[in-house]
Each structure stands twice: as C-alpha cells, then as structure tokens.
Amino acid sequence: MTKRLEISDLVVQHKSRKGIVHAVAGISLEIDAGETLGLVGESGCGKSSLARAVVGLNKVTAGTLSINGEPMNTSRHGAHAREIQMIFQDPYGSLNPRLTVRELVEEPLKVHRLGNKAERAERVTALLDRVGIPDTLHQRLPHQLSGGQRQRVGIARALALEPEIIVCDEPVSALDVSVQAQVLNLLVQLQREQNLSYLFISHDLEVVRYVSNWIAVMYLGKIVEIGPAEQIWKRPLHPYTRALMQTTDNKEMEAGPEVKLNSELPNPLSPPSGCRFRTRCPLAIERCAKDEPLLDDQGSRHQVACHRVTEWSGDTARAA
Amino acid sequence: MSFSVGVGETLALVGESGAGKSLTAMALMRLHKTQFMDVVADRIDLQGRDIARMNDREIRQIRGSKIAMIFQDPLTALNPVLTVERQLVESILLHNDLSRAGARQRALELLDMVRIPAAKSRLGEYSHRLSGGMRQRVMIAMALAGNPQLILADEPTTALDVTISAQILDLLRELQTNLGVGMLFITHDLHAVRTVAQRVAVMYSGRIVETGDVDTVFTAPRHPYTEGLLAARPHGSFVDGGHRLREIPGTVPTPSDRPAGCAFAPRCGHKTTECEETLPPLELWGKAGFACFHPLEGVPA
Numbered sequence A: 001m002t003k004r005l006e007i008s009d010l011v012v013q014h015k016s017r018k019g020i021v022h023a024v025a026g027i028s029l030e031i032d033a034g035e036t037l038g039l040v041g042e043s044g045c046g047k048s049s050l051a052r053a054v055v056g057l058n059k060v061t062a063g064t065l066s067i068n069g070e071p072m073n074t075s076r077h078g079a080h081a082r083e084i085q086m087i088f089q090d091p092y093g094s095l096n097p098r099l100t101v102r103e104l105v106e107e108p109l110k111v112h113r114l115g116n117k118a119e120r121a122e123r124v125t126a127l128l129d130r131v132g133i134p135d136t137l138h139q140r141l142p143h144q145l146s147g148g149q150r151q152r153v154g155i156a157r158a159l160a161l162e163p164e165i166i167v168c169d170e171p172v173s174a175l176d177v178s179v180q181a182q183v184l185n186l187l188v189q190l191q192r193e194q195n196l197s198y199l200f201i202s203h204d205l206e207v208v209r210y211v212s213n214w215i216a217v218m219y220l221g222k223i224v225e226i227g228p229a230e231q232i233w234k235r236p237l238h239p240y241t242r243a244l245m246q247t248t249d250n251k252e253m254e255a256g257p258e259v260k261l262n263s264e265l266p267n268p269l270s271p272p273s274g275c276r277f278r279t280r281c282p283l284a285i286e287r288c289a290k291d292e293p294l295l296d297d298q299g300s301r302h303q304v305a306c307h308r309v310t311e312w313s314g315d316t317a318r319a320a
Numbered sequence B: 001m002s003f004s005v006g007v008g009e010t011l012a013l014v015g016e017s018g019a020g021k022s023l024t025a026m027a028l029m030r031l032h033k034t035q036f037m038d039v040v041a042d043r044i045d046l047q048g049r050d051i052a053r054m055n056d057r058e059i060r061q062i063r064g065s066k067i068a069m070i071f072q073d074p075l076t077a078l079n080p081v082l083t084v085e086r087q088l089v090e091s092i093l094l095h096n097d098l099s100r101a102g103a104r105q106r107a108l109e110l111l112d113m114v115r116i117p118a119a120k121s122r123l124g125e126y127s128h129r130l131s132g133g134m135r136q137r138v139m140i141a142m143a144l145a146g147n148p149q150l151i152l153a154d155e156p157t158t159a160l161d162v163t164i165s166a167q168i169l170d171l172l173r174e175l176q177t178n179l180g181v182g183m184l185f186i187t188h189d190l191h192a193v194r195t196v197a198q199r200v201a202v203m204y205s206g207r208i209v210e211t212g213d214v215d216t217v218f219t220a221p222r223h224p225y226t227e228g229l230l231a232a233r234p235h236g237s238f239v240d241g242g243h244r245l246r247e248i249p250g251t252v253p254t255p256s257d258r259p260a261g262c263a264f265a266p267r268c269g270h271k272t273t274e275c276e277e278t279l280p281p282l283e284l285w286g287k288a289g290f291a292c293f294h295p296l297e298g299v300p301a
C-alpha cells in the first residue's frame, strides 16, 4: 500500500559561520492516511529542520519525499501547499499582524485563486466556525486574540486548502494546560472528520502519546527508536527513550532500570563517532564509539538503533 | 495572601499564565513596590517585620542572604560582561566574611555542589557561553552564595529540555535535603510539582484557590479548578481508547475583567448565584484548605 507521506533518507544541512550542522542526518519515516506520527527529542535535535523541509521551508540537501506515492517537488516552496500544511508553535510569528482574522483565513484561498468573493466568504465563515472562533472575533487583529484563539486561527488557515497532511510543530507548547486540552481535542476531532495525517512534534511526551499512532524518537539528527505509540510508552528499548520517559509520570517506568543522563547534548557541529548517544549513554561499550548502530526491528515494527538492545530488552534488563 | 515554608520544605505555587505567580514572588522580594507580603517560616521569621518599610540596604541584605531567587531565564539575572568566577566571588564576598582567596575556594565548592563538571575550568567562562542547563546551575550556585534559608525559584526549569530539567529538579531536591533550605517553587508544570514539592498552593487569577500537601491535592482535589487542571492533562492515548480530554472552557480572566465573586465562576460547572456575587474565602484547616462554595467530595476517584 502506498503511504500518505513517505520520507526517505532525508538530509537537511544548515550552513553557519562555525560550520555545517547536519540537522537531519538521513531519516526515513512514513505516515498512513488518517494517522499521526509523533516526533520527540531534545531541543536542537533537528525536529523543526525536518518539519520545515517536509513543507518546503528548509532546503532538502538529499533524500526524497513523496505524497501518496508521487514524488514531491522539493525545490519550489509552496509547490505542495494544497496537500501539506503546517501549524506552528507560535502562531503569532506566522500570522501577518496587519490582517484581520477573516483576511488571514481567506489569504491562502486568494493565493490559490479558489472560488469567487462570495464563495470564499462562505468558506472562511465555515472554517472559523469549525475551529471555534465566534463571529465577534472575526474582525480582530492577531494581537487582540488570546494564545489559544490565535492557534485556532492558525489551524483554520492550515485547513483552508483542504490538505491531506498537516505538520504540527509544537502546536500546544505555548498554551496553558486548560487551553492545550481545547486545542488537542480540536486537532484529534478534525483528524477523524477529514482523515488527516499528522506529523506531530512536541517535547511533551504525554501529549505525543495521546495523539500518536506511532512515535519516533530523534537524537542529534537521527531516529534512534520508532514504533507503535503504546509500545514506545510501555516498553521503550533505547536507553535514550527510557531516560526521556523517566522524566514523565509514566507509571510503567517505576519498574526496571533507571537511566540517568548526566550531561547535555553534544555540539551538533561535531557529533560523536559511532553511536551519537554514546557520550551520555550509561550502557556505552567500546564498540559504540566505532560502529554506528542501525535501526533494527525488534518485532511488531518496533525499531531500535542500539548495539546493546538485546541484552537490555531481556528480562534481566539492568543499567550498567 | 500568606503562606509558610518550613525548613527543608518546598511549597509549589502552581497556576496558569495570568494567575499572578510571578507577581507574588516579585512582591516577596519587593521588586514590585506596591505589594506587601508576609513570609512565615520556621527559621526565617520575617513575620512581624514590615518588609515594605525596610530601607533598600536592609532589603538588599535579606534578598540574597535570607531569601535568594532563581529565575526562569538566568541570562537576564547573570551579568554578561563578568566571568562566572567574578560574579560568584562578588556575591560570596557580599554575604560572607571571607578573604578573596577564601571566596574563590567557596566559589569552587558551590560549583561542585551544583554538579558542574570540571568546575575549575568553568570559572573563567562568560554566562552567555554556557548552555541553558549550566547557566541555571551557575544561577543556583549564586543563589546559594549567601547561605539563604529560603529560595524563590520562579519557573526555573521551564526554558530547559526535559532531560536537563530532570537534572535540575534532582539538584534542587538534593539541596533541600542536604542544606535544609526551604523553597518556594513557582511553576505551571504539574509534573515538576510532583517531583520537588511536598506542599502545593494552586493559584487562579491572583488568589490561592486550594492548598495542601501534594499527594492529597493531586489525588483528591476539592476546588473545581484544581480538578479541571489535573483532568485537562492527557493521561493515555486518544488513538488507543479514544477519550476526549476534559476541557476547561474559556480562558483565565484578565485583571480588568475579573468577576466580582469567584474568579473561576465563568468557567465553572458547579457555580451558583452565590459564586457570582460573593468571593469565596480561603478556608484553612491547618495548612490545607480551599476557596469554594461547592467543593468536590475530596475522595480519590
């Protein structure tokens, strides 16, 4: 079966004065229709670089992307705007401060020359209604809205062109807990109604678990573990994933070994040889500095990139 | 508003934006001049002394010696043109009767205490060259320089990654046990509250609406806002089970449109006319209590 979105061997580099950062260092992912892939990892591991490359906001250095089996044109920004859209953490930065709520939602329809004036007006009303923005707010400017309302407008804009895929980059991170619930409910509801596929990025593991069918864990530009969301939650096999899970109220982590990370993310300009996680890994052995561990299937499409995964995943699992 | 923090105890002040958490801390440190606050602690008996009437020198002595502060963004609190050593040594000298050499020795000890690896080699660094986690550790070391009895920590882990945040929370817990410092921990992160605090005060729109020990408040909340806040966090999978999250409709009122009665009334499922007209007082039984006319049962679900 063809996948809604397929990312193959994606590489994204950023050039800066200090050198080249391989923000995405060869990543393959796929998302089915109507499903969510959650992407987690520490700040600077490359999540946004990947997200932005997928929607054409970052240059793709190497690799291919395809939607429903059709290769994407990654050289022209906006070439796939009707199929794939993005929702940002801070809708404030992505919304033109001089446009009203209605104008903001109409904009993509205008750019793509969809419908006449009356049809567009009707569509804008329907979209704003769908995301829960009352009439009284339609003529407001972005700065006259609360964070939650702004995010709803961002969602209405993303939905305007009826895309099949939405990349959500930390869509609720800037919101208060009580408002997060409102926006998450809206997102999962819209997904059900429109069979949307989400690439959902968040540093909040409980949020990711809530929305995702699959979870991928990223570390310094690479995927270190990927699998069905509940399996990753209940039985993470990579030491890094386990360390992340232990920072949550995940009850499954009360039993089993504790993985403490004592240092911080190494300089992305010169990632460690072999396993990129080895400088922080309590299980690292000599081999980890020499060979790069590749993603390997542990059953039920649960893949892990760690040389010691079998020792560690067994009943006798213990921290070194 | 008043609350107490005991020796080696952490009280978490939790609430969403607009709850007035930081204002409370600022008032405590009199960074915000108009408010006045009492800190009651077993050892830092500031009660009865009118902080508002102290002169700046007295305030400066309290700040940093009896009470020290840790901010969300250490960069704004650390001086960018001074090295870690300079800043640390200066604050040590300000609060202790030590020679420069002694202060330098003490600076190293503090950096070790906050678990900065290769502390010696970090002394010459400038704060902007440090990572977020390291900066926060330096900030904590600075806070400890005056041997405070109470630390005010205002969202100290909010800007950090989960793994780094876990390290800082561990460190704060350790200091609490080893040094017996009391801590007022301001946060919006419920997980952080569970991790570091023994007691919690939930704030809504400028007031404490519920307080008590963390376990009780989190398992059997009495105030509808506390309960709503806890239920709004995801606790499972939508995809695998499909429950909707409990929403709290609407948003926190701005100070200008705060209602006459209970500030939570417009968003509350239990409200009556009484709630809309009268401000429910915070009723305390010992150190626990809530401000609500229609409290929940208080038995764990």
Ligand SMILES: Nc1ncnc2c1ncn2[C@@H]1O[C@H](COP(=O)(O)OP(=O)(O)OP(=O)(O)O)[C@@H](O)[C@H]1O
Pocket: A014, A015, A016, A021, A023, A041, A042, A043, A044, A045, A046, A047, A048, A049, A050, A203, A268
């Ligand atoms: N435009 C850019 N120019 C140079 N370097 C960049 C650029 N954008 C990102 N980077 C670098 O690429 C790496 C990955 O950054 P990215 O923003 O993708 O991470 P992230 O996982 O989204 O982090 P966060 O959780 O903080 O959003 C980082 O080292 C970052 O400094």
Ligand code: SF4
Pocket: A239, A240, A275, A276, A277, A278, A279, A281, A282, A283, A284, A285, A288, A293, A305, A306, A307, A308, A309
């Ligand atoms: S490959 Fe080695 S260093 Fe990498 S995660 Fe596994 S044990 Fe740790």
Ligand SMILES: [Mg+2]
Pocket: A047, A048, A049, A169
């Ligand atoms: Mg990002």
